[in-house]
């Protein structure tokens with residue numbers, strides 16, 4: 001099981017209701033579309049440890065997540 005970074009709910013990564021997103025080379029799973037939208041809006045707010053030092057590795061060519069809603 002994975003944890004929704006937005007609301008901290010447990011999400012089944014095999015069938016995440018809100019879909020998944022790849023960010024900073026990691027996958028995040030969401031309980032709902034709303035959580036995914038909130039994450040997209042301000043990902044560093046929800047994943048502060050990735051924001052420190054490393055910074056976002058924004059390689060669009062490697063991102064297979066579509067932010068389509």
Ligand SMILES: [Zn+2]
Pocket residue numbers: 004006007008009030031032035
């Ligand atoms: Zn959620």
